[in-house]
Amino acid sequence: MEERRYLNFNLDHGYPVGKGIYYECIICGDVIPSHPEEGMGCSCRNIFIDVDAGRVSIKNESQFKAFEKREQKGG
């Protein structure tokens, strides 16, 4: 089981990045890590992470969510 805690953040201050933080594309439904080892994006290319440039590109910010994934133990 996993628990998703959606993050509220201010886009003016950039996107949240960190271990355990993931981005969800509402258009194609893909989930990608905010801090991948190499550049990657979602299927529809709404979200793309350029690791070399240290940049997150999001075309449509209204179709984008960020959440923190937490493992649920037991149960």
Ligand SMILES: [Zn+2]
């Ligand atoms: Zn997408």
